Amino acid sequence: MDGQTERPARDGEDGATRRRLPPAERRQQIVDEAVRFFAEVGLEGKTRELARRLGVTQSLIFNYFATKDELIDAVYEKVYIGRLSPAWPERLTDRSVPLRDRLLAFYSEYSALIFEREWMRIFMFSGLAGASLNRRYLEHLGDVILLPLLAETEALAQTDAPPKMEDVWNLHGGIVYIGIRQHIYRMPKPAKPQEEIARAIDKYLLYFGIDSEN
Amino acid sequence: MDGQTERPARDGEDGATRRRLPPAERRQQIVDEAVRFFAEVGLEGKTRELARRLGVTQSLIFNYFATKDELIDAVYEKVYIGRLSPAWPERLTDRSVPLRDRLLAFYSEYSALIFEREWMRIFMFSGLAGASLNRRYLEHLGDVILLPLLAETEALAQTDAPPKMEDVWNLHGGIVYIGIRQHIYRMPKPAKPQEEIARAIDKYLLYFGIDSEN
DNA sequence: AATGTTATTGAGCAGATGATCTTTAAAAGC
DNA sequence: GCTTTTAAAGATCATCTGCTCAATAACATT
Numbered sequence: 001m002d003g004q005t006e007r008p009a010r011d012g013e014d015g016a017t018r019r020r021l022p023p024a025e026r027r028q029q030i031v032d033e034a035v036r037f038f039a040e041v042g043l044e045g046k047t048r049e050l051a052r053r054l055g056v057t058q059s060l061i062f063n064y065f066a067t068k069d070e071l072i073d074a075v076y077e078k079v080y081i082g083r084l085s086p087a088w089p090e091r092l093t094d095r096s097v098p099l100r101d102r103l104l105a106f107y108s109e110y111s112a113l114i115f116e117r118e119w120m121r122i123f124m125f126s127g128l129a130g131a132s133l134n135r136r137y138l139e140h141l142g143d144v145i146l147l148p149l150l151a152e153t154e155a156l157a158q159t160d161a162p163p164k165m166e167d168v169w170n171l172h173g174g175i176v177y178i179g180i181r182q183h184i185y186r187m188p189k190p191a192k193p194q195e196e197i198a199r200a201i202d203k204y205l206l207y208f209g210i211d212s213e214n
Numbered sequence: 215m216d217g218q219t220e221r222p223a224r225d226g227e228d229g230a231t232r233r234r235l236p237p238a239e240r241r242q243q244i245v246d247e248a249v250r251f252f253a254e255v256g257l258e259g260k261t262r263e264l265a266r267r268l269g270v271t272q273s274l275i276f277n278y279f280a281t282k283d284e285l286i287d288a289v290y291e292k293v294y295i296g297r298l299s300p301a302w303p304e305r306l307t308d309r310s311v312p313l314r315d316r317l318l319a320f321y322s323e324y325s326a327l328i329f330e331r332e333w334m335r336i337f338m339f340s341g342l343a344g345a346s347l348n349r350r351y352l353e354h355l356g357d358v359i360l361l362p363l364l365a366e367t368e369a370l371a372q373t374d375a376p377p378k379m380e381d382v383w384n385l386h387g388g389i390v391y392i393g394i395r396q397h398i399y400r401m402p403k404p405a406k407p408q409e410e411i412a413r414a415i416d417k418y419l420l421y422f423g424i425d426s427e428n
Numbered sequence: 429a430a431t432g433t434t435a436t437t438g439a440g441c442a443g444a445t446g447a448t449c450t451t452t453a454a455a456a457g458c
Numbered sequence: 459g460c461t462t463t464t465a466a467a468g469a470t471c472a473t474c475t476g477c478t479c480a481a482t483a484a485c486a487t488t
């Protein structure tokens with residue numbers, strides 16, 4: 001009768017739900033909930049409240065993480081990891097594809113990854129806290145995405161005034177700001193974010209006289 | 215000898231510097247330091263640390279503010295107030311001036327007001343905390359600045375596709391992002407922010423085929 | 429079914445934290 | 459110079475918070 005569906009499943013009640021998970025699984029469960037929790041309330045969220053949400057004692061958390069900082073590092077790692085795919089630099093510089101299409105593809109995929117409440121908020125919290133991972137991420141983004149993007153723009157620009165790194169940051173910032181409005185300020189989500197991204201890209205390309213066929 | 219320059223001025227030492235200010239003055243001194251303090255460490259900064267920075271006992275703070283939340287409200291008020299001058303809506307819609315000039319004037323003045331570490335960070339902290347003042351500010355900004363800006367753009371746009379509110383937000387976001395990079399992420403300040411703002415505005419106007427004379 | 433392993437609990441500690449209240453002393457009035 | 463007023467300090471409280479550790483009980487092995 002209860003071969004697979006173990007445990008009385010007495011939900012809502014505390015303490016009775018389930019116990020004794022394999023350590024790796026429990027650890028992951030804690031990190032997953034911590035991501036949600038800290039994203040919501042900030043990195044100063046209390047471990048007791050996190051334990052309550054997990055339906056677990058507070059001391060259990062310290063069985064898996066020596067300190068709260070260590071837990072926060074695990075949260076950072078989980079959230080930051082894989083956010084910048086290593087395939088993009090190459091795809092962004094593939095000149096057999098029109099730049100507009102490359103930009104559309106990149107920001108379509110990238111926005112799907114970052115327009116996510118948990119990422120947006122933890123990124124902002126960690127940025128405000130001056131976390132080194134945050135700085136490294138932005139440096140990496142600049143080096144590996146935006147700088148190549150500048151080079152691609154330069155190669156195609158029809159204007160006498162050359163594109164500058166600030167122009168790329170402006171394009172990037174205008175797009176990221178969509179997510180900031182939605183997840184940090186909790187303003188309503190635009191009806192068609194992809195369309196707004198496309199318009200931002202077209203504004204950028206038009207400014208440098210780059211045709212959509214190039 | 216010490217007619218005006220009262221007090222031994224034994225600086226650096228604690229407790230001896232000065233005492234018994236007029237209440238209004240002391241209150242303001244506390245709020246001023248609290249703005250700096252909370253902007254730096256976040257709204258969860260401890261009252262004891264704030265008191266230490268003020269060279270004053272912690273209990274004194276509670277002589278002027280019943281609760282910490284009340285102090286934070288005072289900080290919000292001080293920081294949010296006067297950030298959106300009531301003169302702008304009128305100036306932004308003055309069609310005797312070219313739209314480009316109006317935009318340049320607005321964002322020149324506005325950026326001078328908001329590209330300020332204290333404002334930027336407290337705005338972000340309060341936004342993350344879901345403070346109602348933050349939401350109201352953004353609503354107000356939308357109604358009183360961006361919406362009129364949309365109307366002005368519509369009136370001059372030469373394109374068949376009409377300008378959308380999202381375009382104005384994109385312009386705004388791209389500019390604000392300069393300040394976010396600088397003060398939230400602590401990245402280096404652009405060499406000439408005003409120039410970058412001008413370029414952002416020109417990208418915007420060009421996209422709608424609006425000439426700089428109009 | 430009995431046993432051993434160890435994930436989880438429960439009780440608790442030391443220091444921090446917002447807030448209170450009594451005491452002290454700086455400045456104003458006389 | 460003495461008194462009065464009240465800003466500020468000092469001591470302290472109740473609760474919270476990260477963290478520890480010994481006791482318990484869930485699951486695997488036999």
